[in-house]
Amino acid sequence: MRVRSLVCRCAVILLAATAAVWPAGPAAAASLPLERCYDVAAPQHADDRTWSAPGNVHTTWPTPVGMLDRDVFRVTAMGKVRIDHWGTQKSVAGEPPRAGDGWPAPDAPRYALIAKVTSGSMLVLSTGLFYGSGRWFPIGADSGCMLYYNAGTASRLVFSFNDPNLGDNGGGASVWVRQWWGEL
Numbered sequence: 001m002r003v004r005s006l007v008c009r010c011a012v013i014l015l016a017a018t019a020a021v022w023p024a025g026p027a028a029a030a031s032l033p034l035e036r037c038y039d040v041a042a043p044q045h046a047d048d049r050t051w052s053a054p055g056n057v058h059t060t061w062p063t064p065v066g067m068l069d070r071d072v073f074r075v076t077a078m079g080k081v082r083i084d085h086w087g088t089q090k091s092v093a094g095e096p097p098r099a100g101d102g103w104p105a106p107d108a109p110r111y112a113l114i115a116k117v118t119s120g121s122m123l124v125l126s127t128g129l130f131y132g133s134g135r136w137f138p139i140g141a142d143s144g145c146m147l148y149y150n151a152g153t154a155s156r157l158v159f160s161f162n163d164p165n166l167g168d169n170g171g172g173a174s175v176w177v178r179q180w181w182g183e184l
Helices: 002-021 033-038
Strands: 051-054 072-082 089-091 095-098 113-117 121-124 129-132 146-149 157-161 170-180
Touching: 033 072, 033 170, 072 113, 113 121, 157 170
Parallel strands: none
Antiparallel strands: 051 170, 072 089, 072 146, 072 170, 113 157, 121 129, 121 146
């Protein structure tokens, strides 16, 4: 009996020691960039400070690191855009209802901050839609997590406002972009 008890204790100790030093499985490996975005984990790149996206022009994100296939982005912004010469102001979050035909991003709120990629496509998880090259997608005050796909040409992220007439606009957004790299 004593031998059996001793063997069992040794087996338990051996199993515990093996579990402690055995390499971790895939579940414990580094999480995917989309998971890191959802968990609000530290990104591999974040703008040092907010930068300005004026309400009357298209503004290219001044990234120092570029955009690669399967990178994940989250954009937050604050501010107001003036939408006419009389001083009417709207939040960068935009306003309901959805803009509709004749607006740069028909499925986004009117006057909201919007963006597009110059090549590839962006999957905007908040809408569940893919937006191809040159197609405007909603950003607003918080884009949520967005997954970028690109099979080739270098791309840029361009910001604007969902207004069919930028010429009479003013104000704009203070923008902050965070980026989780698809390849570590």
